[in-house]
Amino acid sequence: MARKLRQRLRDYGITIGLTETGEQNSITDVPGVSVGHETLIDGAGKLVPGQGPVRTGVTVILPHEGNVYEEKLRAGVDVQNGAGELTGSLQIMEWGVLETPIALTNTLNVGLVHDGIVDHMLKENKEVGDRDEVFLPVVGECDDSYLNDIRGRHVKLEHVLKGIKAASRKVAEGSVGAGTGMSALGFKAGVGTASRKLTEDLGQYILGALVVANFGTDHDLRVDGVPVGRELQKDEGNPSNDGSIITVIATNAPANSAQLRRLAGRVSLALGRVGSISSNSSGDIAIAFSNAERIRAREASLSQTATELSPKLLNALFRATIEATEEAILNSIFASETMKGRDDNVSPGLPIDVTLEIMKKHGKL
């Protein structure tokens, strides 16, 4: 029942920014991109470290339909506040190349999820470690210990493989996958996504964002500029949250790696808009990739060409990045029901009706 009430931001008539969305308003509007979640919810009540309750999971982003090791992509990373982990970052900063899927999970599960991506990669690439070079998986995290028995490291190798197998163009939002136990700006949050499509004169390129949102304190929430958090303050939710936000930006615009780093660098502007102060403990890390051009692993020639976008096109993608990220964060909150976790800790779902009232009062809707 309650679930029926949970719609996406835009279904309530709230739009973010000026740019048109892609077809599904999802990162998977970028052709070739798919997303898979494996959600682990089990037990309730008192924390028994190592046993539960379990409120966690893993989310995997496959950047194109093929083998991303064989056909690598250009990518860039930006770190607004580095109090978090994104394995593989140093290599992406150096080479500007993405060569594995991207997996997101809880902080203490980074190791096992990393091993899961290794397992998947080795199965797909039989010559790695023999005739072919090794690779560095890209695994990001947020801390879901407010709701989840994070000590249990409940995400195992097989959950990663299941997440990969589950990948599709349909992206569930809220308390799913890596977002299962997360909270943002004082409310239950988790996975959110959105996309933008440039106009015809700008090539109709698609850019999508996917976030795992787990940051901020409740009085800070802003919805399209409206200080919803401040007005809702009395109904205060869970205590201030020093968690993180990992953002994945995908596009089919043929940006080079330096430009993708700059796209990732616009995520911080979206964080400002929803109310983040990028707090000391928040791992605010963004990765952007383009699947427009493939880099063959065993290319023999002395050089290859890469496309560079014009400033005009880049500016349109900067705007698209900010808008899609802002909307993805809000979608992650709007999609999430109240959740009770370990030790009966509660992360309250955003009260939709009151929020819509506030939006009306501020001339929206």
Added chain:
Amino acid sequence: MARKLRQRLRDYGITIGLTETGEQNSITDVPGVSVGHETLIDGAGKLVPGQGPVRTGVTVILPHEGNVYEEKLRAGVDVQNGAGELTGSLQIMEWGVLETPIALTNTLNVGLVHDGIVDHMLKENKEVGDRDEVFLPVVGECDDSYLNDIRGRHVKLEHVLKGIKAASRKVAEGSVGAGTGMSALGFKAGVGTASRKLTEDLGQYILGALVVANFGTDHDLRVDGVPVGRELQKDEGNPSNDGSIITVIATNAPANSAQLRRLAGRVSLALGRVGSISSNSSGDIAIAFSNAERIRAREASLSQTATELSPKLLNALFRATIEATEEAILNSIFASETMKGRDDNVSPGLPIDVTLEIMKKHGKL
């Protein structure tokens, strides 16, 4: 007459954020900080390169009352988008030390203003270049060529010295000093400032921001989250502006240089809030310094101590940085009258009355 209409943001009843302001709501609320402008306005009509019209100037921030070469300060720099200049940045990034005043001017005047700071420094420090080490001035810039004969490099050595001499705790805003010929988010802008004061349990530290704002396109202006630019769009002002914003953050909280770099890194969140997309050509550069502790130039001991702030205090300063920067940008726009410059180019002042109407419509005021 018109001037009477121009008040600061807060005088219209619009407040930004949750933190109290300092006494004057100015960067000079930080004890010891003073600011001096030298404003150059001359001529009108057709551009005669090298002669005018002149709409430019220089703004100098003195970080404490003493000799900043003899008593150096800790500082940090953050670059959200590096399409601009802040000389001395590399050394501040390496050493975390500020040893000269900070000067801001137009893009092509960086050289002469740099030389002006050198001149000032040499007069104050007779042993430099003999027994004492040399120094690297800190000079930032924005491009005022829409209104100003920027080719003329009208800011000369003596204007820098005058600016220094004029430094006081009273900071004029809008079309003064380095802000004289600048525009932001489609409207006349320039210099703006604001400050925040932490609560007693957080030490009542003061943090102030000063900006020279020269970035963004007009439909993007947001005032406290309200999309004023979008609603004003029909009355469109000057064409999209690919300029920059230089932000100076000062505090008397004893942050170390790594923490000051992180403070500077929160300016990008404020840029997001007022509507910036940090466009390709925008030099979005911030410098933060603390004047709480002095580093003696000729200290002989093997080590010294520096204070490090706790995460809790740091988070309060992050919030103060974002709020003060957002308000300083808006003050720079609210303070600026319409200006006509070279070739009769016009940068329109923000229409205050209509803006206030829009704010009302959105539940503010």
Added chain:
Amino acid sequence: MARKLRQRLRDYGITIGLTETGEQNSITDVPGVSVGHETLIDGAGKLVPGQGPVRTGVTVILPHEGNVYEEKLRAGVDVQNGAGELTGSLQIMEWGVLETPIALTNTLNVGLVHDGIVDHMLKENKEVGDRDEVFLPVVGECDDSYLNDIRGRHVKLEHVLKGIKAASRKVAEGSVGAGTGMSALGFKAGVGTASRKLTEDLGQYILGALVVANFGTDHDLRVDGVPVGRELQKDEGNPSNDGSIITVIATNAPANSAQLRRLAGRVSLALGRVGSISSNSSGDIAIAFSNAERIRAREASLSQTATELSPKLLNALFRATIEATEEAILNSIFASETMKGRDDNVSPGLPIDVTLEIMKKHGKL
């Protein structure tokens, strides 16, 4: 027998640089630092992926005798070429804090070793994930697939725990721990260590380096400036190696985190001296920490003090870093016997006698 021939560089009369060594010429000369290896050697002949032959391991550096989560240390990271992994780097870059042991292993084992460190940390810190914050392990890697069945991920959780338990002030060098299957500059290499002790007027501080060396091509080896690799060229060893080098610098000098980052940044100068070109695929990553001052995890005050070193002391530590790293790399090569690995690939030990002849010819010895 052959083992008797393998001595450390200095035992052959070759000294690097001008600074005195510590007592053991080892990273463990820094009081409180201990190192543990777990070495895995099993099988021979043809590679059967997942089964062997096994030539790998894990090396753990414990930065002080206590609980490093409870008593955190200041640290810095420098990336000369980021084609490698050091998990936890982004947080160290942001916070300048080390809060776990440092583990080194092979590239595809990063996940399981990460999980091993998590396991160890959770056992020692029962409130993590409940009342206490989570942590991010620091795990580095090199690629040992030339000798090792790297697909097998033979380093398991229990090996990490054994490595930690084995930690002592006595550091074995060469083909041990993470160094087991590594090669550098055309010869068998692995773990190496060295240390320096400053003079009395500089506080007698100790600085130690530990490397896992796995980089470079054979004609490039330089021993104290002598082009040994070029002269040995005819006896060419294994093919050019595009691997990495992870360097750990420890000191009891009370440097702050920004200064420790700068210490780590001197490792590249040592790489130049031994003949590295920091090739495209080489993950040349360094981490430096000081265990002079402890940061309490739950400190309540608004601020604390940290020591900053003077330029004079810093310069002495820069020199010590370069010398200790250069010698540690050479020790790793001098200590390593010829090893045969998977598919009978051979990594030849440096021919000591011929090398000493060459050194003599060049006026050394």
Added chain:
Amino acid sequence: MARKLRQRLRDYGITIGLTETGEQNSITDVPGVSVGHETLIDGAGKLVPGQGPVRTGVTVILPHEGNVYEEKLRAGVDVQNGAGELTGSLQIMEWGVLETPIALTNTLNVGLVHDGIVDHMLKENKEVGDRDEVFLPVVGECDDSYLNDIRGRHVKLEHVLKGIKAASRKVAEGSVGAGTGMSALGFKAGVGTASRKLTEDLGQYILGALVVANFGTDHDLRVDGVPVGRELQKDEGNPSNDGSIITVIATNAPANSAQLRRLAGRVSLALGRVGSISSNSSGDIAIAFSNAERIRAREASLSQTATELSPKLLNALFRATIEATEEAILNSIFASETMKGRDDNVSPGLPIDVTLEIMKKHGKL
């Protein structure tokens, strides 16, 4: 007479590295690159601040024969130790684009030389500041105050223009241009250059280095790995020098900007080889550009293509960068006669005969 004795390193039979040199062993072997010096030597004896003695100058590198504003180039910057100035760096780091000549001078003359480059650029580009975008000059510096009246800022606008006019493919070395008053590793130094040419299978690309060398202490000098400084120690020259080294790398290999940044990052390996510890006060900054492909200022299309080099070619250029830089530094020292400057301070020329004896003793020559 004495001048006859001063030859380039290679003329004495000392070769650095394995790669062939270009035709002149100069940065100007890269087709289109030219270099101009303006050398200012005047007066002697006691320092009269502002009047002399004068031992300084300016060196300008023109990156191609055309108008570099109209036909911009790709470039990258690396900062090994940022205690120095290279204006324009932030923009090159952001955009990867070089749009002005590169000028080098003394520390306190950066402003006036910056203004000189602005003057030159405005004369060549009449629409800048009107219809065309402004630009940011690239000006680097070292501190020549040991010999020069640096307070006098003796390099004026006209000297910059003369330096530009004097640019040719013939590059004088030693105490010329920006190198006039510089010292390195205890000896008189200044400008040095060298080049490398890749083999036919690697496209015969040319890479050249030009340095202004002003760093290091005398016992540290290494010539092709031989500790010449340590052996010459008794004849000690001037006191330890905390100056800087600015390195310019040029190539006609079509590297993209991220790759050029990585080339610049190999300069630190060469610094290690000649004996640098990259001391606290040393501004060790490198810029690399490619003039293979031109970026048109007013390109209208949405995108363009850029060449990316293969890892194999990149590695060859890494090696070439290190070798050319090492040789350029040594050339700057070998070319420089003893110079007496302000207050009769003496910077001794490297004693060539003794040096060659030492080289012989170490099996070279």
